Amino acid sequence: MNGRDPDRRKALLDAADRAILREGPHVSMAAIAAEAGITKPILYRHFGDKSGLYQALADRHVRRVIAQLRPEFVRTRTDPRGRARAAVEVYLDLISANQNLYRFLFHRASAEDTGVRSHMTALVRGLGEELGAVLAAEQVVPDAVRAQILGHAFVGMVQTTGDWWLEHPEVGREQVVEGLVEVIVAAFISNTVG
Structure with a gap:
């Protein structure tokens, strides 16, 4: 600008x-x-140019989503199920309340412009890195590399499942939340005992 x-x-x-x-x-x-x-x-x-507008919109909205998810990452350390549930619910609520904007950013803008796609990927990757760092710092996942892998896996899983869910309104929100929480909690358990 x-x-x-x-x-x-x-x-x-x-x-x-x-x-x-x-x-x-x-x-x-x-x-x-x-x-x-x-x-x-x-x-x-x-x-x-158009790409600059797309990137400005991506910055504005993806950073808002990240800002609302961040407190859920550091929520009560002793309740991984509650933490996972809260983060998944925040994300699903945000995308379902703003479906046109979500589809504009993640589908249209990303498809039309490789710079926007790279920018969006970097923002999402940053969220995965941040979650991995929290998992390692709190010893939820004692191995730092595994914590990073899980942080990225969780972010990607929730994002793609949320994308799928928007296309399947017949599937209840609670069913999606529970399915995601079960996978996340199972991963936490296997990484603390294995």
Whole structure:
């Protein structure tokens, strides 16, 4: 954005959010610009190009998800089941409440732009690394390498299962939560006794 007004940038991202939520993941850039009361070239000028807008939206929303998940990672150390349940529920609630935005970021933007795909992958990978570090630091998984493997596995599993669940509304949220929690807790148990 190079020296542009941060309040204006926020207003443009807010307009993009409204357009995506209203029109869905296939919203046009023209619709986003119209929602902001500007033209597409002006919209692109604020973000460099379409990729810059996608990355700004990804930063905004993926970092919000991470900020809401982070407290669940460090929640009561003595209750791995409760911790896993809380984190899974937070994630599923966030994506189900913002399905158009989720699909825009993880499907459309990532498919259209390799830079966005790499950026999203790096953000998700960072979450896996953070979870692995917590598991190792708290001795939930005593071996640091195994903790990293499990941290990434849990993040990937929850993300892809959540993606699947959005396409299968006939499956109850509680059933998805329980299935994920059972796998996570089983992994914790096998890594503390094995």
